[in-house]
Amino acid sequence: MVKLMRLEMKKMNISRYLWSVLIANVCITGLLVIIPFAEQNESVNFVMQLSEMNILIGSIVRATFVIFAAVLIAKLIIEEYRDRTITVLFTYPISRKKLMAAKLTLIGFLTFITIVFSNVFVLAIFHIINQFVQIFPDTMTGALWVEELSRVVSFGLATAGTSLVPLYFGMRKKSVPATIISSIIIVAVISQHNDLYSVATIIYIPSVLAVIGIAIAVASIRNIHKIDIV
Numbered sequence: 001m002v003k004l005m006r007l008e009m010k011k012m013n014i015s016r017y018l019w020s021v022l023i024a025n026v027c028i029t030g031l032l033v034i035i036p037f038a039e040q041n042e043s044v045n046f047v048m049q050l051s052e053m054n055i056l057i058g059s060i061v062r063a064t065f066v067i068f069a070a071v072l073i074a075k076l077i078i079e080e081y082r083d084r085t086i087t088v089l090f091t092y093p094i095s096r097k098k099l100m101a102a103k104l105t106l107i108g109f110l111t112f113i114t115i116v117f118s119n120v121f122v123l124a125i126f127h128i129i130n131q132f133v134q135i136f137p138d139t140m141t142g143a144l145w146v147e148e149l150s151r152v153v154s155f156g157l158a159t160a161g162t163s164l165v166p167l168y169f170g171m172r173k174k175s176v177p178a179t180i181i182s183s184i185i186i187v188a189v190i191s192q193h194n195d196l197y198s199v200a201t202i203i204y205i206p207s208v209l210a211v212i213g214i215a216i217a218v219a220s221i222r223n224i225h226k227i228d229i230v
Helices: 002-012 014-042 050-082 086-090 096-132 142-162 166-173 176-190 204-222
Strands: none
Touching: 002 014, 002 050, 002 096, 014 050, 014 096, 050 086, 050 096, 050 142, 050 166, 050 176, 096 142, 096 204, 142 176, 142 204, 166 176, 166 204, 176 204
């Protein structure tokens, strides 16, 4: 399984993916730095709360990498079925189920790792910037870092499972657009956040979607011999 995952990483050009993750993190950090100043220009009474910023960071990061996962699903699975290049892989003396399991495990693993890493990266950079430019008065204590890291890991695991849901929509018609669009709809559902109500802070929603995503992945692996390649 590990060897198959390594082969998939080589095929997808993992270095390009990691550069994309880094660029996304820089863009997220820049956006989050701009937001408080934009709000301050509109209201002199605006005060950015630490907890609010942490929620916003987590929400944007998860949304970004759910879409990244959909792109991976499209590239590693949907496009290969659509272009029928997966038939070449199926000629190798490797179990089709193991091959599909390796692809889906890799996607889930990369999604989890990048969400955790990106949350920590953006939080750290943002709080370093806050030391020089007082965006909000609060500071992250050691206890708050432990609490935040625990929340990031929990949401990361749930989101990694959620990221597999677009597989169902993409495989129905072997459609890349359907895969990407379904991920955007999922992001719209799990990332809603405003002053009155925040879906982004409710772990149960991505957890339920994670169960659905894992069920879809398991069904896809079990039914791999029945999936029409044409």
